Amino acid sequence: MSGWAIRGELILNCNCTVFCPCVVSLGKHPPTEGYCQAWAGVRIDEGHYEGEDLSGLNVGLVLEIPGLMARGNWKAAAYIDERASEAAYDGLIKIFSGQAKGTTGLFRVLVSEFLGAERAPVSYTNEGKKRRLIVGKAIKGEVEPVRGANPDEDIVVKNTEYWMGSDITVATATQGRVRAYGRVWDFDGRSAEICQIDWSGPAAEAAA
Template structure:
């Protein structure tokens, strides 16, 4: 019997590509800045349920490493869920990030060649206006700052109608901190030139 679920909250992302990541404007068919793309997407669920399980307050991060052209597949991936999550919440996240969850992230499943599993660690997630950050001690330390719009006061420049699984509309941002070290995916760049995004997310699906 399928489990109906829905979650909403805030997301941020930084990757190893220079701003703007070629994946976004090419539907994952243009080469990355390097011979790879290493990225972490962090999520702070503000409300939602997975069947009878409340998902409010759950935080998690999805790490990926792809070849230069992401659409070629064989992606390495892994997930870290905040240590405060219950067993039921962790199982729900495992479903939501997979094809079985029937949600937006299911589009990535055919491209993943090596899923490294799910781990638990304390996760800090903060959003203050156009600045969003995530930290997992010794594992992930990222901060992105949105690029101000010149025509909409208080808003960031955004790109719309993308094929991104989190939200088709993404705020453009610069990664002011960009450190990753999880599942064999390692990156450390303080140049403040690498790509970042943030956006709200509002997902739903039926998990098998």
């Protein structure tokens, strides 16, 4: 099984005061604060990298973008599930640094400084509609969908060209705390997103 693929769910919480404008503007509109600071969590329900199984693993991310998302100069760090095998760890680093091309290949262009990658206990759990991400002492986050007129139906921005996925559930953070790489962020009550992901990329020789 060559190439790579990940199916699962992603949550993200940033410092925007209202729903992230990057989703519909595709990075052409600046974040509400003029810059973006964010953490994200990925739950891999099914996945592989060059034949190595990634299913059941979780990943945490810290992102910092100085202005318009599309202009690049991002800083990023990745926390890889400590349960990952060596091959899975290496594969996930290649995927989330953009080296593996495919869906996340834009990271290689947009991220100018990769702050680091390390193994960590990464817990991604659901409690009703709430999603909770805990990455050691680095990230403690919890997001939930914004309530709509019909409380049983989430507010979803559909059919976007957003790189993560076309349908984004509008959410808010009930907790959003980062203590990593000198960053101390508290984004409780700020913008959040929930997205079902279906990412993939080419075989290693094609990604070289």
